[in-house]
Structure formats: structure tokens, C-alpha cells
Amino acid sequence: MTTAVLICDDSGFARKQMARALPAGWDISLNFARNGEEAIAAIRQGKAEVVFLDLTMPVMDGYETMSVIRREDLPCLVIVVSGDVQPAARDRMMAMGALDFMRKPIDNPRLTKLLADYGIYNGQQKPDTGRFACDKNSSAEDKLDAYRELVNIAMGRAGDKLARLLGEFIDLPIPNVNFIESNELHMAIAEIQHNQRVSAVSKGFVSAGIKGEALVIFNDTNTHNIIELLQYSGQQDDPQLELEALMDVSNILTGACLNALSDQLDVHFSHSQPELLGRHRGLDTLLSDNISRWSKVMAVEIAYGIKRRDISFDLLLLFPDDAMDKIYTRLIAMGQSR
The missing domain is CATH 3.40.50.2300 (Response regulator)
Known part of the structure; x- marks a missing residue:
């Protein structure tokens, strides 16, 4: 039947x-x-x-x-x-x-x-690779959809890692994906109020001709709540304690996210050491001073939140345009091999 x-x-x-x-x-x-x-x-x-x-x-x-x-x-x-x-x-x-x-x-x-x-199906284990095969000649919109799904999975893995370590439920959004000129990057970041002061930590990654940069951007109003959640000992207004909290959360998020990207693309990314881009600065100033090495990028914004603790921070993934075809080719190859 x-x-x-x-x-x-x-x-x-x-x-x-x-x-x-x-x-x-x-x-x-x-x-x-x-x-x-x-x-x-x-x-x-x-x-x-x-x-x-x-x-x-x-x-x-x-x-x-x-x-x-x-x-x-x-x-x-x-x-x-x-x-x-x-x-x-x-x-x-x-x-x-x-x-x-x-x-x-x-x-x-x-x-x-x-x-x-569950008694729903009891036949062969072979998947139907002929059903809805992926097309390497997909449109730009199809490719954008594939990139969004790639990041969606990586976002979920990172959220899971953070949730397990912190013992909190992490609210996950639909990723915001844009192809833009690097000098327009601030326009692509929808979740951050641009008149607020932020701090940011950056980590570069590269493998198989695919390179990029991951930034974790913290609103300064969340810092005390993050330190409290991490249960660090010391004064909450201690600048060193604040820096330690930002670095720890950034390493958790970017590490889990990049590992998930590696799994999906069958590559092993080499990571640079995390770098503090700036603290207590306006978002536009911070981005304009630090993100200029590529002329055009795919920018992916992921707005994580812990509503119960009134905490939010953004993970921003940046890929230069010459990496995108390599990513899509690997996505298609991995999808066909599963």
C-alpha cells in the first residue's frame, strides 16, 4: 500500500x-x-x-x-x-x-x-540516489539556499555544544545570509542595534582552498549576565574577567560551528588563534577598521540567545566570493555520497 x-x-x-x-x-x-x-x-x-x-x-x-x-x-x-x-x-x-x-x-x-x-518500511537499505538529484548547474538562489542549510546545521551543532556546557536552552534563528561588498557589511547585520557598543573576537580558518573568518560579537549590555552564567569568581566589572568570558564563549561557538562545517564539506580547517578585534566600540567602527581584506563576501549572521538570562550574541561567518563555488561543489559531492 x-x-x-x-x-x-x-x-x-x-x-x-x-x-x-x-x-x-x-x-x-x-x-x-x-x-x-x-x-x-x-x-x-x-x-x-x-x-x-x-x-x-x-x-x-x-x-x-x-x-x-x-x-x-x-x-x-x-x-x-x-x-x-x-x-x-x-x-x-x-x-x-x-x-x-x-x-x-x-x-x-x-x-x-x-x-x-517502527514497522513503517522493511525493504532494502539502499537510498534512492536518483530521486531529486542535486544539480551542479543550480541557480544563484538554489546555491544560496544550500549555503543557508549548510550554516543552519553548523549553527545547530554550535548551539548544542553551548547548551550542554551552560545548562541552558539556546534560541536558534534562521541564519541571515547575504552576498555583499565588504564595506557594506554593517548593512547585512540585522540583529545588532548599530548605536550600541560591542566587543568582538575573530578567528580565521582555511582548508582545501576554502577560507573564511568567524566573528563573535557581544553587546556590552550582556557582559555581566554572561559572566554570571559562566560562574566565574571575581568582580563582574573586572576587565580581565570580561575578556576571559568573551574568549571562552567565542571558542565554544566557533569551534563547534567550524567542526560541523568540516564534517559537511569533508575538509579539516586550520584555525588561527582568536583575536580580540575591539572592545566597547560602535559596530560600524569596529567592522570598518578590521574587515577589509576581501572585496566581496558571503556574510552569514546567526543571532544566538538565552532568553531566560537576557543574553544575546551574534556569530558572523565571512567567506570571500572565490570560496563559494568550492563550497557548493563539495556540498553536492557529499550529498551524493551519503
Whole structure:
């Protein structure tokens, strides 16, 4: 009997990758949704007996979608597939009735085993690599979508690392991705109020012709809360203690994020030592004084938050334009080899 399967994800690249991971022998009718609102409509129309659900989406996210499914007792089995792999995210979705929780990018054999364990599919383990194959001649918008998904997964891994170390739930956004001239970088940073004073730590990375820079930008109003959360001993207004806190959080975020990028691209990045770009300065001044080595960049802004502690900080990833084709080629190669 044919099973109605729905893949719900705001990324077209992620939807294709998920479709490719489904077992070749599974008799399904396959449908797609870009957000929870579209997913709920499909479920109500009988187009989604099994739902693969992302968490971080516009319009209606995975949590809101699962809440509607539970409240209306909609007839579907939900498997969460997300870049946000924090234990609290998994626990929350499982408590709401999700069947299981898988992290991105999908592990094909594990997916097949999971489906078999729940009696959903009991055939071959071979994924259907012919279904929605990735196109190397994709449009600029398709490539941008792929880059956004790449960073989404890395963002989730970094958030998970931070959450486990701090014992707090980290709020994760949809990454803000822009191709811009480096002198316009300040215009791409949406989450930071430009009239506020900030401090920033930078770390460069390079491998296989792919290079970039990671910056963690802290609003000065958050510093005391960060020191309190880290439970450092000493006076909160001690400049050295403040610097130690900024460096520690930066190393956690950039290390986990770059490791996740390495895994997805099958490269090993060499990291430079973290460098303090500036403290207690205006954002525009800080960026203009330090970010000028490349004429054009892909800038990715990730606004992390710990709402309960009133803490927020931004991770900014910068890639020069000549690295982008290399990244996309590796993404496609890795997707086809899974």
C-alpha cells in the first residue's frame, strides 16, 4: 500500500537531500511543505501519513506545527529532522508526540533502520540516489539556499555544544545570509542595534582552498549576565574577567560551528588563534577598521540567545566570493555520497 510522505523544511536543498535519503524500495507518494502552515494543510488533506519535520522555519516553526498536530489529533507520524540537536529540543518534541528525532544531515542507514524499527518500511537499505538529484548547474538562489542549510546545521551543532556546557536552552534563528561588498557589511547585520557598543573576537580558518573568518560579537549590555552564567569568581566589572568570558564563549561557538562545517564539506580547517578585534566600540567602527581584506563576501549572521538570562550574541561567518563555488561543489559531492 502506498504511504503518503511529507517533507516539511523551509530549505529546498534540505528537502531534496531528505528525499534522496528515503529508501528506494519504499512505496510512497511524496509531498513537500516549506513551513508548518503548509504542512498542516497537507496533513488535513490526507497527504501526510508520515511527516519529516524541521524545527527552525518561518511562518510556523516545528514546535508550533507539532502543537497543532497534537491539539487536533491529526492522523500522522512525525519524525523530527533538524539542525537544532539540543537535548531540550529533542525532549520537547518527543513529549509533544514526535515518533523520533534525527539530526541533519541525514544518516541514510540510520533512517532506514528507524523506519524498519517502527514497522513503517522493511525493504532494502539502499537510498534512492536518483530521486531529486542535486544539480551542479543550480541557480544563484538554489546555491544560496544550500549555503543557508549548510550554516543552519553548523549553527545547530554550535548551539548544542553551548547548551550542554551552560545548562541552558539556546534560541536558534534562521541564519541571515547575504552576498555583499565588504564595506557594506554593517548593512547585512540585522540583529545588532548599530548605536550600541560591542566587543568582538575573530578567528580565521582555511582548508582545501576554502577560507573564511568567524566573528563573535557581544553587546556590552550582556557582559555581566554572561559572566554570571559562566560562574566565574571575581568582580563582574573586572576587565580581565570580561575578556576571559568573551574568549571562552567565542571558542565554544566557533569551534563547534567550524567542526560541523568540516564534517559537511569533508575538509579539516586550520584555525588561527582568536583575536580580540575591539572592545566597547560602535559596530560600524569596529567592522570598518578590521574587515577589509576581501572585496566581496558571503556574510552569514546567526543571532544566538538565552532568553531566560537576557543574553544575546551574534556569530558572523565571512567567506570571500572565490570560496563559494568550492563550497557548493563539495556540498553536492557529499550529498551524493551519503
